[in-house]
Amino acid sequence: MAQKEPVWLKILRIALGLLFLFSSISKAVDPVNFGITMNDYFVSFGMGFLKPVALIAGVAAITCEFVLGCMMLLRVRVNLAAWGYLLFMIFFFFLTLWLAVAEYMEIKGIHYFGVVHDCGCFGQVVKMSNMTTFLKNVVIIIPTLIVFAKRKKIPDIRLTQLGQWCCVAIFIAIAVAFQLYCIRHLPAIDFSDWKKGNDVVKAFIEQPAKKESSFIYRNKADGSEVTLSETELMEKDMAFYDNYDYVDRKDKEIAPGVKAEIDGFNMLDENGADHAYEYINTDGKVYILFIHDLKEVKTKGLDNVRALVTDCDKRDIPFVAVTNSDEEELAAFIDKHQIDFPIYRNPIDPAHGPFMVRDAIRSNPGLIFIDKGVVVDKWGWRDIPQQCLD
Numbered sequence: 224m225a226q227k228e229p230v231w232l233k234i235l236r237i238a239l240g241l242l243f244l245f246s247s248i249s250k251a252v253d254p255v256n257f258g259i260t261m262n263d264y265f266v267s268f269g270m271g272f273l274k275p276v277a278l279i280a281g282v283a284a285i286t287c288e289f290v291l292g293c294m295m296l297l298r299v300r301v302n303l304a305a306w307g308y309l310l311f312m313i314f315f316f317f318l319t320l321w322l323a324v325a326e327y328m329e330i331k332g333i334h335y336f337g338v339v340h341d342c343g344c345f346g347q348v349v350k351m352s353n354m355t356t357f358l359k360n361v362v363i364i365i366p367t368l369i370v371f372a373k374r375k376k377i378p379d380i381r382l383t384q385l386g387q388w389c390c391v392a393i394f395i396a397i398a399v400a401f402q403l404y405c406i407r408h409l410p411a412i413d414f415s416d417w418k419k420g421n422d423v424v425k426a427f428i429e430q431p432a433k434k435e436s437s438f439i440y441r442n443k444a445d446g447s448e449v450t451l452s453e454t455e456l457m458e459k460d461m462a463f464y465d466n467y468d469y470v471d472r473k474d475k476e477i478a479p480g481v482k483a484e485i486d487g488f489n490m491l492d493e494n495g496a497d498h499a500y501e502y503i504n505t506d507g508k509v510y511i512l513f514i515h516d517l518k519e520v521k522t523k524g525l526d527n528v529r530a531l532v533t534d535c536d537k538r539d540i541p542f543v544a545v546t547n548s549d550e551e552e553l554a555a556f557i558d559k560h561q562i563d564f565p566i567y568r569n570p571i572d573p574a575h576g577p578f579m580v581r582d583a584i585r586s587n588p589g590l591i592f593i594d595k596g597v598v599v600d601k602w603g604w605r606d607i608p609q610q611c612l613d
Contacts, residue, residue: 226378235366236377239308240296242363247289247398250281250346253410254402255585257281260343267337278406286398287311293394295370298380299387305374312367315344316360322353347414409603410585416485417583417591417598424596427488427579428504433478440467487577490545490567498567502543506595510535510611512544514566514588515581517556524588524604525560531590532564534610544588547571547580 228236250257258278265273273280291311294304325336342356351359370377379387405411413419416426424430438456441448443466451459490499502509512528514520528542535542544566546553553566569580584591586603592612593599600612 226376228377229373232370232373232376235370236295236298239363239366239370240292240294243288243292243308244296246345247285247292249348250285250343251289251398251402252405252412253346253414253585254278254282254285254405255410256347256414257285257343259581260339260341263339267339282399282402282406285402286395289398290391290394294391297390298377299382299390299394301377301379302374305371305377308367309371312360312364316357316364319353319357319360323357326353405585407603408606409589409601413601415582415584416579417601419598419600421598422596423593423598424504426484428500428596429483430481430504432476432480434474435477437473437475439470439473441470442467485579487569487571488579489569490543491570492565492567493550498543498565502541503593503596507540508592508594508611509541509543511591511593512542512564512588513580513584513586513591514544514546514548515578516587517546517548517552520556520587521604522560524586524607525562527604527607527609528588528590530609531607531611538611540611543567545569545580547573547578 255278258281261281261284262271262274262277265271265277287307288311291304291307294300295308319342322338322342325338326340328334329336329338338353340353341350342353344351344356344359380390382390401411417423436453438451438453439448440451440463448470449467488499489497490502491497502511510531532542542564544562544564545568546566547569548556549570550568553568556562557566571577571579581587583589584601584603588604589601590604590607591598591601602608
């Protein structure tokens with residue numbers, strides 16, 4: 224007779240399985256973001272040379288977590304899954320302990336370690352401090368230890384050894400295939416400030432104060448004064464100006480200026496003039512190509528936009544680009560690729576950001592279509608359309 228799993232143990236097992244599945248899926252929907260987080264960890268620990276493998280490491284970690292979650296939830300190779308959970312949790316228990324202590328020492332001014340302040344354990348779905356993450360792991364490691372100790376009381380699913388290994392292979396294939404799709408195209412769920420439907424004017428563009436101007440004119444004959452609005456002044460004929468002299472202008476603020484919710488996004492030309500307000504805060508349409516790093520840009524993506532640029536020119540729709548790269552790189556890039564559309568700069572601290580161009584779209588380059596200040600659509604470089612949207 225097959226061994227029966229105790230109800231309390233089943234509850235712990237299912238809870239652990241669902242937790243790992245939620246954690247892995249929350250990162251898998253945007254694996255590029257987790258790759259960035261992995262690189263931040265590498266830099267924090269003095270291993271910045273591992274940047275080229277950061278995305279691969281992120282995909283591998285997410286896949287491992289997803290597979291363990293499936294194995295635990297479905298009772299596939301339970302003994303192996305229990306060992307995987309134990310090693311996984313022990314590693315992250317001590318890692319997050321160190322990060323919590325290091326962050327505390329930084330806050331107190333004792334020593335600066337350059338720790339990553341957002342653990343990234345739930346991607347962008349749930350953001351947690353290092354201390355909160357450590358306390359979370361304290362809670363999770365308790366049922367992990369219990370399940371590991373009682374793992375022999377959890378029967379494997381009724382499949383042959385080969386069947387169970389086939390299940391593991393399927394779990395791996397699902398996790399990897401899904402992440403590759405999100406990498407090659409765009410995240411399955413967009414958590415960026417530039418996701419479809421967002422009003423990016425409110426988010427990024429400072430609104431100047433609205434003013435109403437009035438003009439005072441004095442009658443040449445009797446010295447009486449009259450105050451006129453701009454509209455009223457425009458309606459006057461030459462006879463008015465023959466009989467009245469300009470005296471003064473008064474400006475009245477009818478609506479205060481509104482600061483951008485998120486500071487740091489701009490589109491500077493070679494003279495330092497900012498064109499972000501001009502292109503985004505408009506009643507019309509605009510296509511903006513985001514190229515966060517000119518050295519790493521996919522040149523095939525540039526070829527994909529040329530037909531669209533031509534169509535935009537025919538329809539008189541602005542097509543522009545923005546990059547974080549410096550002026551010298553930009554000049555060389557334009558010359559090398561014979562770029563025939565404006566590319567503006569969003570200067571940043573290369574170490575600390577803010578990385579608004581990079582985080583706007585998970586593609587280099589990536590295209591965003593804005594209509595009346597609202598994001599209508601966005602594409603990775605492989606999926607850029609050749610014609611404008613109607």
